[in-house]
Amino acid sequence: MSSTTLISVQEYIATSYRPDCDYVDGEVRERNLGELEHALLQGMIFAWFWARRKEWNIVPVVELRAQVSPTRFRIPDVTVLRPDQPREPIITVPPLILIEVLSKDDSLRSMRERVDDYFNFGVQHVWILDPATRRAYVCSRTGFQEPQTGELVVPGTPIRLVLNDFFDQAAQAL
Numbered sequence: 001m002s003s004t005t006l007i008s009v010q011e012y013i014a015t016s017y018r019p020d021c022d023y024v025d026g027e028v029r030e031r032n033l034g035e036l037e038h039a040l041l042q043g044m045i046f047a048w049f050w051a052r053r054k055e056w057n058i059v060p061v062v063e064l065r066a067q068v069s070p071t072r073f074r075i076p077d078v079t080v081l082r083p084d085q086p087r088e089p090i091i092t093v094p095p096l097i098l099i100e101v102l103s104k105d106d107s108l109r110s111m112r113e114r115v116d117d118y119f120n121f122g123v124q125h126v127w128i129l130d131p132a133t134r135r136a137y138v139c140s141r142t143g144f145q146e147p148q149t150g151e152l153v154v155p156g157t158p159i160r161l162v163l164n165d166f167f168d169q170a171a172q173a174l
Contacts, residue, residue, distance in 0.1 A: 009071060013090070020063060022114075023073040031075060032103040032110075037131035040170045042077045042101045045129070048161060049080055056159055057083040058096060065090040066098070068121035074114060077101045080159075094122035097154065102130040115139045127152050127161075134167040 006026030007015075022029045042062065049060035059081040066074050067090050080097035081087075098118050100111065111128065118126045119141050126139040136152055137144035147153075152161040 012073065020065065020075050022075055023071075025071045032105040035104065036174065037170060038077075038101050038103050040173050041129055041131045041166065044166055044169060045078050045099055045101070045161070048166070049078070052159075056157065058159070059083075059085070066095070066118075066121065067092050068117040072117055074117055076118075094124070097125040097127065097159075098123050099127045099129065102128060102132070104132065115144075116141075125154055129163075129166070131167070131170060134163075136163050 007028060008026070009023070012023040012028060017028070019031065019033055022031055046060050046062050049056075049058060053059060061079050061081065062077065063075050064079050066076060066079065068074050073090070076098040078097075078099040078101075079091065079095050080099070081091070082096045085091070085095060086093055100114065102111070115126050115128075118139075128137040128139060128144060130136070135146060138147055138152065139145075147163070150163050152163065153159060
């Protein structure tokens, strides 16, 4: 049986991890880091949002810590901040969108726990992209659903991400 050393929130915040780690109820958890396909897709998603940041009135960032509860910190692959979102070193206000790109070692259980944390935090739009299967999912409290239109969208906004374009461009880069 393995043992886990618990640390305080203050110690977690004061420590630099390389690469950065999630913090869940006193436990520092290494994240599954992506390989080339993951990195390409994450960068492309960020670049897509960055190129449209003024038009869509958003601020995209990568791997920014989010304090999703008093004792839980997550590090989404891409975060899309609202225009009126406080600019904090660690976000404490739910952003517009949180996006995860699956790595080969991600499990359904760990991703479900992560997504539940995001919804409990108050995030309304959570998306998962899987570079290995070229599939994407719109997350809800009840499950993960592939978009029938082939696009990830934020209803009532011009924000959209055409999935085939992203997956095709990522494949061309490999």
